[in-house]
Amino acid sequence: ELPREQRPSARAELALAGDLTSADAPYTIDPRTFPAPDHITIPSISVESSIVPVGIVVNKQGELEWETPKHAVGHHAGTATPGQYGNVVLSGHISSPIRREGNVFNRLPQVKLGDEVVLTTAEGVYTYQVVSRRVVEPTEVSVLDPTETPTITLLTCYPDLIYTHRLVLQAEPVSFTPNPS
Numbered sequence: 001e002l003p004r005e006q007r008p009s010a011r012a013e014l015a016l017a018g019d020l021t022s023a024d025a026p027y028t029i030d031p032r033t034f035p036a037p038d039h040i041t042i043p044s045i046s047v048e049s050s051i052v053p054v055g056i057v058v059n060k061q062g063e064l065e066w067e068t069p070k071h072a073v074g075h076h077a078g079t080a081t082p083g084q085y086g087n088v089v090l091s092g093h094i095s096s097p098i099r100r101e102g103n104v105f106n107r108l109p110q111v112k113l114g115d116e117v118v119l120t121t122a123e124g125v126y127t128y129q130v131v132s133r134r135v136v137e138p139t140e141v142s143v144l145d146p147t148e149t150p151t152i153t154l155l156t157c158y159p160d161l162i163y164t165h166r167l168v169l170q171a172e173p174v175s176f177t178p179n180p181s
Contacts, residue, residue, distance in 0.1 A: 034083040039120040040073050040090065045107035049073045051090065051119075068093055071102035076144065080151075082119045082126040083176070087147040091155040094167075105156040109167055117152060117171045124178040128152050128171035135165045143168045 037051045054067035054074030068074060073092040080086030092105035117128045135158055136143060143153055143166070150173045158167035 034081045035122040036075055036081050037088065037090070037119040037121050037126075041118040041120075042108075042111060042115065043118070044112065044115040045110050047104065047107065049092070049104045051075050053077060054091070066091065068101070070096075071104065073104055079144065080146070082121055082152075082173075083123065083150075085148065085150055087145065088119070088152040089144050089155065090152060094156040094158065094160050094163075097161070105154070106160065108154060108156050108169065109158065109160075111154075111169055116174070117154065117169075119152065122179070124176055126173060127175045127177075129174045130169050130171045132168075132170045134168050136168055138164075138166055140166070 036053065040049050040051055041047065049072055051073045052069045052075070054069055055077040056064050057067050059065050066074075066076065068091055073090050075081075076089040076091065079089040082088055092108075093102050094105050094108065095103045111130055111133070113130055113133065115130045117130065119126045119128070143155065152171045154169040154171070156167050157163040158165045
């Protein structure tokens, strides 16, 4: 197996596997860094949201915690971007009745296996299909770990208004449509 930095991008693999339409040809592999996602669509639950970068902050108790953006989906710093091998980690509020920071993922528990998740970047549109869903303890940080294959991980607190666990959905790439040049 090739080291991660020598592997072709997920986009290149889709092209090589014939998963891109003939309208996408000719296709060239570009070794540059892939742009971060800036928009997410989940058609099955009518989610349309911008994606903003988020990192780690120190809370009022002096503890480290991941940021969750207000009224948007967050792309976690240090995780992959669409088109790369690895884990693109995205999170959002299921609800925020006290802080009023939005509820972009309030319908995420309704997503089913096989549903599509669409990420848009400056480069084009990546379509993924949900392949797993599980509920974990908040301390289960392995869901943020890099993956050997192109993956996106969607995270939100669960259940709504109780927030004792985290809902984790993972999806794999299905197609890529480049922006017209």
